[in-house]
Every structure is written in structure tokens, then in C-alpha cells.
Amino acid sequence: MIGIDRDDEALAAASRRLQRFGEAVVIVRENFADITRVLRAQGLQQVDGILFDLGASSMQFEDAARGFSFAIAGPLDMRMDRRQSRTAAGLVNHLPEEELAGIIWRYGEERWSRRIARAIMRARPLATTTELAEVVAGAIPRRSWPRGIHPATRTFQALRIAVNDELLNLEKAIPDAAEALREAGRLCAITFHSLEDRTIKHTFLRLSRGCTCPPGTSASMSSGKRLLRILTKKPVTASPAEIARNPRARSAKLRAAERISEVEA
Numbered sequence: 001m002i003g004i005d006r007d008d009e010a011l012a013a014a015s016r017r018l019q020r021f022g023e024a025v026v027i028v029r030e031n032f033a034d035i036t037r038v039l040r041a042q043g044l045q046q047v048d049g050i051l052f053d054l055g056a057s058s059m060q061f062e063d064a065a066r067g068f069s070f071a072i073a074g075p076l077d078m079r080m081d082r083r084q085s086r087t088a089a090g091l092v093n094h095l096p097e098e099e100l101a102g103i104i105w106r107y108g109e110e111r112w113s114r115r116i117a118r119a120i121m122r123a124r125p126l127a128t129t130t131e132l133a134e135v136v137a138g139a140i141p142r143r144s145w146p147r148g149i150h151p152a153t154r155t156f157q158a159l160r161i162a163v164n165d166e167l168l169n170l171e172k173a174i175p176d177a178a179e180a181l182r183e184a185g186r187l188c189a190i191t192f193h194s195l196e197d198r199t200i201k202h203t204f205l206r207l208s209r210g211c212t213c214p215p216g217t218s219a220s221m222s223s224g225k226r227l228l229r230i231l232t233k234k235p236v237t238a239s240p241a242e243i244a245r246n247p248r249a250r251s252a253k254l255r256a257a258e259r260i261s262e263v264e265a
């Protein structure tokens with residue numbers, strides 16, 4: 001089993017937990033968008049199954065110092081891989097207003113994105129998560145605050161996706177992962193928000209139809225080859241009992257697909 005994460009703390013925790021499996025488990029600090037290279041470096045051409053457990057982890061959200069949470073004061077960081085130079089502070093304090101609004105609109109699906117970007121421009125430089133959360137909340141008319149979630153939830157999601165290039169990495173990784181599967185091998189993805197789920201759904205569909213896609217995306221997609229059979233027409237979600245045990249499972253969606261044979265392709 002090969003475990004990939006780009007967060008050093010996640011890797012340290014996983015190494016401790018999986019120690020008893022010895023050499024059967026290999027843990028690497030990599031971006032899963034580089035899955036082809038990672039597998040090759042392990043001397044592997046094909047694998048039996050791949051699971052993407054996407055998004056940010058509870059460990060990342062709960063550590064104030066990582067800057068993912070609007071609920072606890074911390075630096076505006078949000079990097080999964082702390083070797084990279086782009087941080088949330090960099091985006092919030094240096095991007096032009098239009099670009100900031102675009103990110104909040106696209107990756108947060110936030111209808112108040114322009115007002116939020118304008119408020120950020122007026123308030124910056126911003127240093128902490130809670131400062132940013134206050135500015136965002138203040139930019140949205142109170143009568144329009146979303147029900148059940150903090151008014152800064154969407155903006156924080158947007159910045160996190162942008163800091164970590166989450167959707168682009170996913171769009172690259174899924175076709176390459178499909179390509180790395182042996183016949184009848186399975187590709188599963190657990191997502192935690194609609195943009196991620198839509199990316200999985202559409203990429204699975206493209207790879208199951210084998211249509212020709214815009215060039216430059218990835219070798220397998222542009223070759224037009226059929227690679228997958230979708231196993232989940234609708235995503236699998238957690239039962240009420242599981243959600244009661246683990247409330248974070250409420251937004252989880254699992255989609256699965258199987259690698260088809262050369263003959264079927």
C-alpha cells in the first residue's frame with residue numbers, strides 16, 4: 001500500500017499508526033497530481049485500487065497554527081504543503097480586488113464575492129483567520145447570512161482551494177489514476193463539497209465515455225480512450241447512524257469506478 005499526502009504532519013501521524021505493517025506500507029510526501037511519477041518511483045506500473053480521501057483533514061482544521069479555521073485565531077496560512085510559498089495571507093493581502101472576488105465566487109460559490117473582496121481591500125493587511133472572518137461577516141448583509149454555517153465558511157473554502165490548487169490537482173490526478181489501474185481495478189473518491197464532487201462526477205463520466213477533450217489536460221483524456229465503468233450512479237452517502245457518530249461525515253460523498261478491459265475500451 002502506498003499512502004500519499006503532501007502534509008508532513010499527516011504523514012507523521014500515518015507513519016506512527018501504520019508502523020505495525022512494516023514494509024507493506026510506504027508513505028510518501030507528494031502531490032497526488034504526480035501519481036504516475038510516484039508509482040513509477042516505487043517500481044509500479046499498475047495498482048489494484050486507488051482511494052482519494054479528499055479535502056482538508058480534521059487535524060488541519062483543528063490546529064489554529066495551520067490557519068484553516070475561521071473559528072480559531074491563527075495566521076492566514078491554509079497550506080497543506082508548508083514547503084510551498086503561496087499562503088492565504090499572500091492571496092488576501094496582495095491579489096487585485098477582481099481576482100480575489102473571482103476566487104471567492106468560483107471556489108466558494110459565494111454570491112457576495114464582490115462585496116467581500118471590496119471589504120478585504122479596505123481592511124488589509126489582514127494577519128489572522130478571525131480578523132478575516134469578521135471582515136467577511138461584516139461584508140454580507142445580516143439578513144443574507146447563510147443558515148447553519150458561519151458567514152465566512154464559503155470564503156474560507158474558496159481561499160483554501162486556491163492556496164492548494166485543489167481542483168486543478170484533482171483534474172490531473174483522476175485520469176492518471178485511472179490509467180494506473182489494472183483491469184477491474186477500482187478508483188474511489190470521497191469528496192466533502194459540491195465543487196469536488198462535480199469534478200469527480202464529470203471526470204468519471206468523461207473517462208467512461210472516452211470522449212475527446214480539450215488538449216493539454218492529460219494524456220489519457222485527450223487520447224479519447226475509454227478507461228472506466230462507473231459503479232455508483234448516485235454517490236454513496238453516510239447513514240444517519242454514521243452521521244450521529246461522526247458529524248463530519250454528513251457532507252461526504254463516495255463515487256467509485258472500475259477499470260475496463262482493453263477489449264471493452
Ligand SMILES: C[S@@+](CC[C@H](N)C(=O)[O-])C[C@H]1O[C@@H](n2cnc3c(N)ncnc32)[C@H](O)[C@@H]1O
Binds near residue numbers: 004031
Ligand atoms: C480528508 S483528509 C484525509 C486524511 C487521511 N485519509 C486520514 O483519514 O487521516 C485529506 C488529506 O489529503 C491531503 N491532500 C489534499 N490534496 C492533496 C494533494 N493534491 N496531494 C497530496 N495530498 C493532498 C491533505 O493534506 C489531507 O491530509
